[in-house]
Amino acid sequence: MTSRDAASSSELEQTLQAVDDGLEAALARLFAFLRIPSISTDPAYATQCQEAAAWAAKELVDLGFSATVHATPGHPVLVARTDSGAPRRVLFYGHYDVQPVDPLNLWHTPPFEPRMGETEDGRHTIVARGAADDKGQVMTFIEALRALKTTTGHLPVDVTLLLEGEEECGSPNLPSFLESHAAELKADIALVCDTGMWDAKTPSITTSLRGILHTELTISGPSRDLHSGLYGGAARNPIHVLSKIIADVHDEQGRVTIPGFYDDVVEPPAEILARWKALNFTPESFLKPVGLSEPAGEQDRLLIELVQSRPTFEINGIYGGYIGGGSKTIIPATATAKISFRLVADQDPAKIRAAFEQFVKARLPADCQFDLATGEGARAFMVPPESADLTAASAALKAEWQVEPVTIGSGGSIPVVGQFRKLLDLDTLLIGFGLDDDRVHSPNEKYDLTSFHKGTRSWVRILEALA
Amino acid sequence: MTSRDAASSSELEQTLQAVDDGLEAALARLFAFLRIPSISTDPAYATQCQEAAAWAAKELVDLGFSATVHATPGHPVLVARTDSGAPRRVLFYGHYDVQPVDPLNLWHTPPFEPRMGETEDGRHTIVARGAADDKGQVMTFIEALRALKTTTGHLPVDVTLLLEGEEECGSPNLPSFLESHAAELKADIALVCDTGMWDAKTPSITTSLRGILHTELTISGPSRDLHSGLYGGAARNPIHVLSKIIADVHDEQGRVTIPGFYDDVVEPPAEILARWKALNFTPESFLKPVGLSEPAGEQDRLLIELVQSRPTFEINGIYGGYIGGGSKTIIPATATAKISFRLVADQDPAKIRAAFEQFVKARLPADCQFDLATGEGARAFMVPPESADLTAASAALKAEWQVEPVTIGSGGSIPVVGQFRKLLDLDTLLIGFGLDDDRVHSPNEKYDLTSFHKGTRSWVRILEALA
Numbered sequence: 001m002t003s004r005d006a007a008s009s010s011e012l013e014q015t016l017q018a019v020d021d022g023l024e025a026a027l028a029r030l031f032a033f034l035r036i037p038s039i040s041t042d043p044a045y046a047t048q049c050q051e052a053a054a055w056a057a058k059e060l061v062d063l064g065f066s067a068t069v070h071a072t073p074g075h076p077v078l079v080a081r082t083d084s085g086a087p088r089r090v091l092f093y094g095h096y097d098v099q100p101v102d103p104l105n106l107w108h109t110p111p112f113e114p115r116m117g118e119t120e121d122g123r124h125t126i127v128a129r130g131a132a133d134d135k136g137q138v139m140t141f142i143e144a145l146r147a148l149k150t151t152t153g154h155l156p157v158d159v160t161l162l163l164e165g166e167e168e169c170g171s172p173n174l175p176s177f178l179e180s181h182a183a184e185l186k187a188d189i190a191l192v193c194d195t196g197m198w199d200a201k202t203p204s205i206t207t208s209l210r211g212i213l214h215t216e217l218t219i220s221g222p223s224r225d226l227h228s229g230l231y232g233g234a235a236r237n238p239i240h241v242l243s244k245i246i247a248d249v250h251d252e253q254g255r256v257t258i259p260g261f262y263d264d265v266v267e268p269p270a271e272i273l274a275r276w277k278a279l280n281f282t283p284e285s286f287l288k289p290v291g292l293s294e295p296a297g298e299q300d301r302l303l304i305e306l307v308q309s310r311p312t313f314e315i316n317g318i319y320g321g322y323i324g325g326g327s328k329t330i331i332p333a334t335a336t337a338k339i340s341f342r343l344v345a346d347q348d349p350a351k352i353r354a355a356f357e358q359f360v361k362a363r364l365p366a367d368c369q370f371d372l373a374t375g376e377g378a379r380a381f382m383v384p385p386e387s388a389d390l391t392a393a394s395a396a397l398k399a400e401w402q403v404e405p406v407t408i409g410s411g412g413s414i415p416v417v418g419q420f421r422k423l424l425d426l427d428t429l430l431i432g433f434g435l436d437d438d439r440v441h442s443p444n445e446k447y448d449l450t451s452f453h454k455g456t457r458s459w460v461r462i463l464e465a466l467a
Numbered sequence: 468m469t470s471r472d473a474a475s476s477s478e479l480e481q482t483l484q485a486v487d488d489g490l491e492a493a494l495a496r497l498f499a500f501l502r503i504p505s506i507s508t509d510p511a512y513a514t515q516c517q518e519a520a521a522w523a524a525k526e527l528v529d530l531g532f533s534a535t536v537h538a539t540p541g542h543p544v545l546v547a548r549t550d551s552g553a554p555r556r557v558l559f560y561g562h563y564d565v566q567p568v569d570p571l572n573l574w575h576t577p578p579f580e581p582r583m584g585e586t587e588d589g590r591h592t593i594v595a596r597g598a599a600d601d602k603g604q605v606m607t608f609i610e611a612l613r614a615l616k617t618t619t620g621h622l623p624v625d626v627t628l629l630l631e632g633e634e635e636c637g638s639p640n641l642p643s644f645l646e647s648h649a650a651e652l653k654a655d656i657a658l659v660c661d662t663g664m665w666d667a668k669t670p671s672i673t674t675s676l677r678g679i680l681h682t683e684l685t686i687s688g689p690s691r692d693l694h695s696g697l698y699g700g701a702a703r704n705p706i707h708v709l710s711k712i713i714a715d716v717h718d719e720q721g722r723v724t725i726p727g728f729y730d731d732v733v734e735p736p737a738e739i740l741a742r743w744k745a746l747n748f749t750p751e752s753f754l755k756p757v758g759l760s761e762p763a764g765e766q767d768r769l770l771i772e773l774v775q776s777r778p779t780f781e782i783n784g785i786y787g788g789y790i791g792g793g794s795k796t797i798i799p800a801t802a803t804a805k806i807s808f809r810l811v812a813d814q815d816p817a818k819i820r821a822a823f824e825q826f827v828k829a830r831l832p833a834d835c836q837f838d839l840a841t842g843e844g845a846r847a848f849m850v851p852p853e854s855a856d857l858t859a860a861s862a863a864l865k866a867e868w869q870v871e872p873v874t875i876g877s878g879g880s881i882p883v884v885g886q887f888r889k890l891l892d893l894d895t896l897l898i899g900f901g902l903d904d905d906r907v908h909s910p911n912e913k914y915d916l917t918s919f920h921k922g923t924r925s926w927v928r929i930l931e932a933l934a
Contacts, residue, residue: 041793100795106691169793210696214794223758224573225909228781229677229879232809233773235754236763239782239804240713247714250707287702291690293834296703306700314695315706316797321784322805326508326636327681328567329807329880330783330908337706338789340796342699367760376794412696413796441797442692 011152012464018147019456026143026456027126029059033096033135034114034128040075040097041169049075049165052096056080056163059142063149065161070181072173075165079184082158089158090466091187091426093416094138094194095167098130099441106443117446119437123200124449132438136447137193137455138163140433144459156467160187164416167194170214170376171415178416178423189389189466190420193455195432198406200448203397203458205390206430207383208308208409209417211343213352215375217242217360218336221368225321226331236367238335239320245363246337249313254298256313258359264346268309276304279406289437308409312342342411349377378415383427389466393429396461400454431462478619479931485614486923493610493923494593496526500563500602501581501595507542507564508636516542516632519563523547523630526609530616532628537648539640542632546651549625556625557933558654558893560883561605561661562634565597566908573910584913586904590667591916599905603914604660604922605630607900611926623934627654631883634661637681637843638882645883645890656856656933657887660922662899665873667915670864670925672857673897674850675775675876676884678810680819682842684709684827685803688835692788693798703834705802706787712830713804716780721765723780725826731813735776743771746873756904775876779809809878816844845882850894856933860896863928867921898929 019026038052039045050069053076057067060080067080075097101111109115114128126136141161148155162185164174178185198204219238226235251257268276281304283294297306320335322328341352353375360370383390397405410430420426433455439445486493505519506512517536520543524534527547534547542564568578576582581595593603608628615622629652631641645652665671686705693702718724735743748771750761764773787802789795808819820842827837850857864872877897887893900922906912 041795042791100789100791102789102791168795212696212796214796216794221759224906226757227879227908228779228783228807229679229809229877230903230907231757231774232781232807232878233764233777233779234762234770235757235759236761237781239785240717240763243710243713243782243785246707246710287834290693290698290702291834292688292702294703294832295701296707296832296834297700303701307698310700312695312700314699314704314796314798315710315788316695316795317788317790317799318706318710318802319786319790321782322567322569323784323786324509324567324569327683327805327807328508328635328783328908329679329681329781331781332784335785338794340695340699340794342696365761365763367754367758410696411699412694436697439691440697441694441795 012460015147015151015460016457018151019143019453019460022143022147023453026139030126030136030139030452031114033139034130035112037112038097038130038165039100040166041100046075049097053078053163053165056096060161063145070177072177074173077165077174077177078163079160079181081160082155084154084158086155086158086467088467089160089187090463091160091162091185091190092141093162093190093192094141095134095165096138096163097165097168098133098135099168101129101443103443108444116449125446126449126452127444127446129445131445131447132434133440133445134167134194136452137432137434140452140455141193141459143456144463147456147460148463156464160185172376174416175419175423178419182424185424187426190426190428192414192417192428192430193432194414195410195430196434196436197432197451198408200435200450201401202403202406203401203431203433204406204408205393205397206410207407209381209430210308210311210411210413211347211349211378211380211418212413212415213341213343213349213375213377215339215353215356216336216373217339218334218371219368220334220370222331222333225333228329228331231331235331236365237331238368239332241365241368242318242320242335242337245360246315248363253300254296256311258313258355260355261311261352264348265311266345268305276302279304307411309344311344311347314340314342316340342413344380347380349375349379353377378413379418381417381421383429387427389427389429392465393431393462396465397431397458400458400461431458433458479927482614482618482927483924485618486610486920486927489610489614490920493606497593497603497606497919498581500606501597502579504579505564505632506567507633508567513542516564520545520630520632523563523605527628530612537644539644541640544632544641544644545630546627546648548627549622551621551625553622553625553934555934556627556654557930558627558629558652558657559608560629560657560659561608562601562631563605564632564635565600565602566635568596568910570910575911583916592913593916593919594911594913596912598912598914599901600907600912601634601661603919604899604901607919607922608660608926610923611930614923614927615930623931627652639843641883642886642890645886649891652891654893657891657893657895659881659884659895659897660899661881662877662879662897663901663903664899664918665875667902667917668868669870669873670868670898670900671873671875672860672864673877674874676848676881676897677775677778677878678814678816678845678847678885679880679882680808680810680816680842680844682806682820682823683803683840684806685801685838686835687801687837689798689800692800695796695798698798702798703832704798705835706799708832708835709785709787709802709804712827713782715830720767721763723778725780725822727822728778728819731815732778733812735772743769746771774878776811778811778814781807781809783807809880811847814847816842816846820844845880846885848884848888850896854894856894856896859932860898860929863932864898864925867925867928898925900925
């Protein structure tokens, strides 16, 4: 060990010690962030989204960053940066917006009053909307920056932080923002903290993501709600029409029947498939904890393929007619389904939407109309295998968790990763500390205290390793 | 003409004149009734239902009736009666409760602020929730009683009025009320005013009604809402399962596929069918005004059969997953459909419910559960052909409208008619003055001023004729 290595090794130990010593104060800051109900999909919370952006900006200014909250046609984008002249620069991406909280009655405590909790097997948790997705994860990075700054007085790399407020509603304004601020966002590598660990003890780096297409289908029939006694039997019911279309999308084998849907899907390499088989990813381990017993998708696929490398059609919400208490004997004028497709490999959101539109048209009775929303979409993404930065980050995670990190794909969609590639010419490392039982997007969302604490320590090690 | 006939003819003319002269005051009373938002399906309006019952009680007490508002486990039942010792007694049934008003934004004016309106072809209308169903119709009868009382000092028959407050939610408490008050409700004939005219110029007497079965189906899958990125492709989506079940209920020919569904359906007599064919009841006249072009039901049936003598399966409402603004990428834990069957001939609600339960079970994936509500039901009903009272009422209607009334069936369900038969051993004449364009159960419900005015005059004539 050279004396310089010894010095920086000791500096690293001191920084990690600072993370440990500062945990309570770090939690207090996270709780303050979690108290802001920055729900981006509901226009009623626009002010709270601004507040969340401003809160994070202040934290970073306190750490010596220059920070700008950029107005957009939607919720603001925060960009904060250091300019110490370090040889390398990382661009960190996260989001300050959170999912809606309904059904509110299923929360044990109010979603925006964060509290410490405990899992059945004794793990300490942080419970609040956004605890895991994504405020808790964002704060692991910011707390790592704080520990490095306060211990060593500087950062090992220059850092640009980009926090957006529309991730949960499809990031409609992010692409144009990235395009118009491309020069300012230049970096050597992008880091995204919005993914999960393999399990509570094993970190992971996500190297592939499914793409997504959001859309909404409304079927219209009668010009007004009709009395089902007077018209029932003769009048077309839009709920029946919509149900038939939804039912037709999957065949008995769980395959999507939209013509051309699988055209641009590619099979994972044999090596990846072999690695997946070895992971022992079973219905017992994956589905049983959420009350299910058997995979519902394509019957000739591995479970891990279904959630990582196969595309999907999913109804996220449906409504039509009378949905209040009691009954109301009507044939409704309209019925609506909120739809998302998960896309893989080369599937093009625009092409998939067009194919689905034809599919609907072919099934529409003569006296019905339909409206299919334009749709927000993003293609799937795959990180190039074994880049030097990936190797460095893997080693850093192994040092922290004392176990080899797993390199996996994710079924979720983080469109920004594709945009970084396309608009900023940047590779992205997706490293996050979420767990399968975090109840992301559900009531009683939580983030393990260990994820928060060791996540922060992990970023300290990764930033040192990337230098 | 004997001198007695001449006297009563002149008395009738005077009474009808009193109806004409009192129209403005009668409208003011109806408006007061319409201002009470007595929505029975929503527990939030319980007080307003009581208020509506009390309002009608006071009106009848003012006319010399004795009136009792009976508490029930649900909304109260009003019974008001005269006991003059007239040789015959009629039991009049109506309901003071109204349908919910959503979607509220489609109302041109607030639903409980009644106003006069005008149709495109120049007919004057009364616009409010309940204007036609059933407050306006109930008030035609009460205003006829008022005109008779004020002009002649007495009624030609004794009258018992029964106004219930749960017609729009399936009358759960009425059967037991009828059973326990059977002696008090004894009469020679029942009159129900909750049906429509054949067209704006032709009155009708309804002689058959479809029965009904209300129920609600909830499909449960995952134990909580899941992130559709992480679980999509592998986790069972209850909306898909529910849609498939709904889609399976009808075959390509529009027939219901539930085993045994048509077992107890009987064909209408050839004579009735021939009369129906002569009515020229077409998609053009019946469906076009509500924005539709072709009958949606069984393809081998007449349109009039579809809405009068054939049974139906209808989804009145559906909901599941995220239904707020924007999108939320979840696989929901549950999805629910509000269902009503229209029943005909000998179909038994309990048997139909059991058959549907088996149908659902046969289509349920291994890892889903379902809940099917017990269901409220009523069998279909048919009035015996050409009773003396029917003949008398027909003649009275002809005298008022100067055209032969049409004897028809109705696709709607008025369970009380079957209960009168079963529990009170009473025949019922269904005479009402609603029109097809009344938007019953829909926004901007209306009742023609002519229906209200000539409806009142009709009852004066009918009560004289039944004496």
